Amino acid sequence: MTLVADLHIHSRFSRACSRNLTMPNLWAWAQIKGIDLLTVADFTHPFWFKEICEQLEEIDSGVYHLKESFKKNTDIIIPKSCQKEMRFFLSTEISLIYKKGEKVRKIHHIIMSPNLDIAAKINVALEKRGNIRSDGRPILGLDSKELLKMLLNISPDIQLIPAHVWTPHFAIFGSKTGFDSVEECFEELSDHICALETGLSSDPAMNYRISKNDKYVLVSNSDAHSLQKLGREATLFDTEATYPSILNALRKDHQKVKGTIEFFPEEGKYHADGLRDEQLCLDPKETKELNFTSPYSGKKITVGVLHRIDDLADRRQDKKSASVKPYWSIIPLQEIIGEILGVGVNSKKAQAKYFDLIEKIGSEFYILKDATISEISKFDEIMGLAIKRMREGNVIIKPGYDGEFGVIKLFSEGEIGERSQMKLKL
Ligand SMILES: [Zn+2]
Known part of the structure; x- marks a missing residue:
């Protein structure tokens, strides 16, 4: 059985995160998205940890169900087409700031816990080393x-x-603020690292260019700060939905990690180089020609992911390489709807269309990845064409840079208007 897992999100107790990130809403939205295994996130935060302990019950080793009595506390009704058995498990993110090798390091790590007792022990240990109470993603x-x-x-x-x-x-x-290798960061403990999270601005083909990272299994997660963004990236496992099975796939049996669901990396907000304030977006070559300095303000240009990988790479990009696991580049369904309707992603019109589609066809991942094009076109012809283009990688790209999201479009300027006019004439 293939499981869609999202190992990294946040709760409403993390900075800049939606108030709607409650346990019942996570349970409901995971099903709408098509997620089988979702982290509870932020278990270091005392209020959130209390909610986790009250609202979840362990149903198998290290995996949890939402208790029946909390299932009615969701903001929405889960369409029948999406209802499935969804399990939670325990992981959280920690932000570290420290000095090493004369340089200040700022690094985020995901921590996976086998169960609630161990999570409680982690919390006790971390509390001794810093403040874990003010933010769901504590800075230590x-x-x-x-x-x-x-x-x-x-x-x-x-x-x-x-x-x-x-x-x-x-x-x-x-x-x-990073290092050039896992070994520089973890030294003699490096063997305990088995996986790397690629983030929104890179994909497996880009990561493949660094051969010393071949030994790590690549995972992708949403890092969602709102319900709508759950699963915007995810990892596929061919295992049972239990903590030991997932751990075994990450540590030993890498064959059981089936691949990842990815953003087009250009949509990530640190893909290219540039300066957001100056709307200056550059490719690595241009940045080098400018000597890493803005021609307008003299400010230092923020070097993006593409450039950083270029610097460390010892292989040329090769998307067909056998050693790269399969991956699916997607555009979130709300964004596709927004483009087709010419409205904002969060508008009422886009939301209504979103729920109409998932009710008729199935969960978001089913629509984006698994449904046949004719199955989608039956309900919405332009949507069928959009999904076909997305799956073929036939997209129009404006890359993200220095904290500004990129834009991936499926239709050229005016094309949707022309298409609907042609349809009216027929
Ligand atoms: Zn982070």
Whole structure:
């Protein structure tokens, strides 16, 4: 059975996150999206941890159901077409700031816990090292290696995964505050790292260019700050939905990681180089020609993920390589609807269309990845064409840079208007 898993999101107790991120809403939206296994996130936060303990019950090793009595507390009704057995498991994100090698390091890591008892022990240990109460993603002044050592002392079944590894400001390989390799960061404990989260701005083909990372399994997750963004990236596992099975796939049996669901990496907000304030978007070659400095203000240009990978790469890009696991590049369904209707992604019109489609066809992942084009076209011809183009990679790209999201479009300027006019004439 293939499981769609999202190992990294946030709760409403993390900074800049939606108030609607409650456990019942997560349970409902995971099904709408087509997710089988969703992290509860932010288990280090005392209020959220209390909710986790009250509202979930363990149904198998390290995986949890929402208790029956909380299922009616959702903001929406889950369409029949999407209802499935959804399980929660425990992982959380920690932000570290520390100095190593004369450089300030700012790095985010995902921590997976085998169960609630171990999560409680992690919380006790972290509380001694900093403030875990003010933010669901706490900032601690701990060295990555120290954190990992501390976690392994609590339980060998805890897994640390470096998060969104290429993000310039907050990642293990980030251009601003990161390292060039896992070994530089974790030294003699490096063997305990088995997976890397690629983040929105890179995909497996880009990561393939660095051969020293071949030994790591690549995972993708949404890092969602709102319900609508759950599963915008995800990892596919061919395992049972239990913590030991997922851990085994990540650590030993990499064949059981079937691949990933990905953004087009250009849509990520750190793909290209540039400066957001100056609307300056550059490719790596242009940045080098400008000597990393803005020609307008003299400010230092933020080096994006494409450039950073280019610098560390020892292979040319080759999307067909056998060693790259399958991956599906998608555009979130709300964005496709927004483009077709010419309205904002969060508008009432787009929302209504979204629910109409999933009610008739199935969950968002089913529509984006699995449904046949004729199945979609039966309900909406232009949507069928849009999904076909997306699956073929036939897209129009404006890359993201320096914190500004990129834009991926499926239709050229005026094309949708022309198509609907032609239809009226027929
Ligand atoms: Zn992060």
